Amino acid sequence: MIPTYSYLVLGCILFSIGTLGVLIRRNVVIVLMCIELMLNAVNLILVSVCEPVFVFFIMMVAAVEVSVGLALIARVYRKFGTTDISTFGQLKG
Amino acid sequence: MSDIFFWVFSVMAVVSALSVVLNRNPIYSVLSLIVCFFSIAGHYVLMGALFLCAVHIVVYAGAIMVLFLFVIMLMNLKDVPEFVSKWWHFGAAGAAVAAMVFGLATHLFQSYNPRVIGDMQLKPIAQALFTTYAVPFELSAILFLSAVIGVVALGKSE
Structure with missing residues (x-):
């Protein structure tokens, strides 16, 4: 039998790994992937408490976020020639 | 039987998530994230959320990760430093994650109430x-x- 808190523990572990990746990586594409990982950890916990509609909406927002984020990254890469996260500090406005 | 699958999928998810964070090659990170998403889809099947599992695979593995793969292949990422450079950045990141885990452990675990699968x-x-x-x-x-x-x-x- 699967213990009660197991999905909560697993979701927390995945969320922590994603947060660690956001904090220690410098490549913006990897940072966006770690944000995806955090969203999926939250989705896992939400499914275990039986809230499927919220999971559905989170998936929609994640798809939108990734498409817009990757378009922004491609634009910045064309301008500066790199995807280092420190170049995003040079954007104005 | 589902106990064995739970542990298999959990170990797969955690190992591939660590591989996403720690790999230096972005392509390997993308492939590890696909493995992680498939193991999370396995967890959805174990919880009885079959429709969410199908949507998860179609949206994440089918659309989002392919988008990531295309964008990484279009860029030359050889000259990007992959990790933060100073040691105290790692320390600060570890401290922040530890504080977050402490907050999750004290608040979330009291109000967590897993429910019987039925309306998924x-x-x-x-x-x-x-x-x-x-x-x-x-x-x-x-x-x-x-x-x-x-x-x-x-x-x-x-």
């Missing part, structure tokens, strides 16, 4: 989407439309 099939979700959550559903449609327009506006050359 297709029909209850569809009914909820078109009755109770009809307004957020339409708003998400507008969000998608604005994202399409925004991506086209961002992606075209100057």
Whole structure:
């Protein structure tokens, strides 16, 4: 039998790994992937408490976020020639 | 039997998530994230959420990760430093994650209430989407439309 808190523990572990990746990586594409990982950890916990509609909406927002984020990254890469996260500090406005 | 699958999928998810964070090659990170998403889809099957599992695979493994793969292949990422350079950045990141885990452990575990699986099939979700959550559903449609327009506006050359 699967213990009660197991999905909560697993979701927390995945969320922590994603947060660690956001904090220690410098490549913006990897940072966006770690944000995806955090969203999926939250989705896992939400499914275990039986809230499927919220999971559905989170998936929609994640798809939108990734498409817009990757378009922004491609634009910045064309301008500066790199995807280092420190170049995003040079954007104005 | 489902106990064995739970541990297999959990170990797969955690190991591939660590591989996403710690790999120096972005392509390996993307492939590890696909493995992680498939193991999370396995967890959905174990919980009885078959429709969510199908949507998860189609949206994440089918659409989002392919998008990531295309974008990484279009860029030359050889000269990007992959990790933060100073040791105290790692220390600060570890301290922040530890504080977050402490907060999760003290607050979330008291209010967590796992429920019996029952209403996670297709029909209850569809009914909820078109009755109770009809307004957020339409708003998400507008969000998608604005994202399409925004991506086209961002992606075209100057």
